[in-house]
Amino acid sequence: MLVKFAIRFMGVLLGVLALAAIIIHFFFSSKLTTDLWIIVVPIILGVPMLTSVIIAKDEELSIH
Helix, strand or coil, rough: HHHHHHHHHHHHHHHHHHHHHHHHHHCCCCCCCCHHHHHHHHHHHHEEEHHHHHHHHCCCCCCC
């Protein structure tokens, strides 16, 4: 069941990462790119973590 949790986490992570990359590339100038990536990384990592934990069931996390 942990595999199901990990796959969900990676799927959400890749989706958020792709969305952030598209937004940063098309909506901001190239001078701000590095700074924006530094600022956005906690959000990119935090959203998948919270989403995966909130959606997870007790069986997936081996909690009895």
